[in-house]
Amino acid sequence: MTSGSSLEGRTMLITGASDGIGKETASVLAGRGARVILHGRNADRCEVARRGILKSHPDATVDIEVADFSSLDQVRGLARRVNRAYPELHVLINNAGVYMTRRVVTTDGLETTFAVNHLAHFVLTLLLLDLLRRSAPARIITVSSIAHTRGIIDPANLQGEKTFDAYNAYAMSKLANVLFTMELASRLNGSGVTANCLHPGVIQTKLLSDGFPSLDGGSTADGAATPVHLAVSPDVAGTTGKYFVNRKEQRPSGDSTSPRLRKELWKISEQLSGTLLP
Numbered sequence: 137m138t139s140g141s142s143l144e145g146r147t148m149l150i151t152g153a154s155d156g157i158g159k160e161t162a163s164v165l166a167g168r169g170a171r172v173i174l175h176g177r178n179a180d181r182c183e184v185a186r187r188g189i190l191k192s193h194p195d196a197t198v199d200i201e202v203a204d205f206s207s208l209d210q211v212r213g214l215a216r217r218v219n220r221a222y223p224e225l226h227v228l229i230n231n232a233g234v235y236m237t238r239r240v241v242t243t244d245g246l247e248t249t250f251a252v253n254h255l256a257h258f259v260l261t262l263l264l265l266d267l268l269r270r271s272a273p274a275r276i277i278t279v280s281s282i283a284h285t286r287g288i289i290d291p292a293n294l295q296g297e298k299t300f301d302a303y304n305a306y307a308m309s310k311l312a313n314v315l316f317t318m319e320l321a322s323r324l325n326g327s328g329v330t331a332n333c334l335h336p337g338v339i340q341t342k343l344l345s346d347g348f349p350s351l352d353g354g355s356t357a358d359g360a361a362t363p364v365h366l367a368v369s370p371d372v373a374g375t376t377g378k379y380f381v382n383r384k385e386q387r388p389s390g391d392s393t394s395p396r397l398r399k400e401l402w403k404i405s406e407q408l409s410g411t412l413l414p
Contacts, residue, residue: 143170143368147225147271149218149264150174151205151257152232154181157279157336157359161229163189164364166196173218175232177204205232205256206242208409215263224271227367228264230257230278230313239300246408247295249302253309258316258405265329265414272328273373276320277366280313280379282335285389287311289397291404312401314379314388319398321377323413330376334362337382 148165152158154176166172166189174189176182182200189198203214218225233253240248246255261276268274287307292298296305317333324331336359365383366372379388391397406412 141168143168146170146227147222148172148227148229148367149201149225150229150231151260152176154178154185157356157363158229158231159185159188160356160360161231161363161367162198163192164360165227165367166198167193168368169196170227171197171199173199173201173222175201175203175214177202177232205252206248208244208251208256208259211256211259212263215260218264219267222267225264225267226271226274228261228268228274228276229363229367230261230276231363232256233279233309235302235306237302239296239305241295247300247305249305249309250294250312253306254312254316255405255409257313259409259411261316261320262411262413265324268329269327274329275367276317276329276331277363278313278317278331278333279336279363280317280333281306281310282381283307284310284314284335284392287389287391289315289391289401291400294404311389311392314392315394315398315401316405317379318377318392319402322398324376330372330374332366332372332375332378332380333388334366334380336360336362 148170150158150162153162153174162172162174174182174186179202182202186198186200189196201214203210205211234249236249242248242251283306287310289308289311314333317331321331337354362380362383378385
């Protein structure tokens with residue numbers, strides 16, 4: 137498969153795809169012929185996004201799945217529906233994310249930034265792994281951020297139990313994305329399923345407006361370039377456990393390369409979610 141070839145026969149799930157980078161990524165992949173599962177937390181917004189994609193690509197196949205990632209029960213429900221409805225899943229793009237300006241606890245008793253940005257994707261990925269393995273070669277792509285370089289994993293304050301700072305919570309969740317990717321890649325070695333993560337750039341999205349209102353971002357097309365590259369490019373077909381910026385591999389923060397920290401976060405994530413690697 138070349139980077140510009142048809143993706144017909146390929147099924148791809150993009151979380152957080154009702155707007156922003158996720159929507160643009162879904163549009164590009166659907167336009168190339170992939171069957172896209174567009175996930176969002178609001179059915180109406182998902183339908184608006186789907187119609188927008190079909191307006192640009194009338195022959196595209198775009199399905200909708202709705203789940204609120206602040207609820208692990210809803211994440212599990214999404215995984216069950218995908219496992220039942222689709223015989224194959226070739227690409228999973230973990231894109232959904234939030235920036236919380238204050239500490240809000242989910243129905244599971246978790247701080248929302250950590251729950252949505254990391255733990256929901258941890259659960260979804262593990263529950264879809266059997267399907268991804270059966271569909272191999274398959275790819276798992278997680279959208280992190282350059283903010284991960286300022287993240288600190290403090291097991292005693294993962295939920296902001298002691299102190300909560302919006303940026304610190306976000307940066308920590310993005311570091312968790314990288315740590316999860318590195319450990320997942322190690323555990324999937326030889327399975328035919330790769331796992332990589334990325335910084336999409338500073339992009340003009342709702343998250344940027346919520347968290348960094350003074351910043352001007354690039355276009356969503358710029359933001360989608362690296363996720364699309366990792367989803368389809370033959371240049372990264374065998375690449376796993378890496379971090380990308382502008383479609384090029386870069387070295388992530390020192391903390392994210394720590395095997396001890398990777399394993400510690402994995403164990404905590406298992407305990408908090410009750411989900412184990414199949």
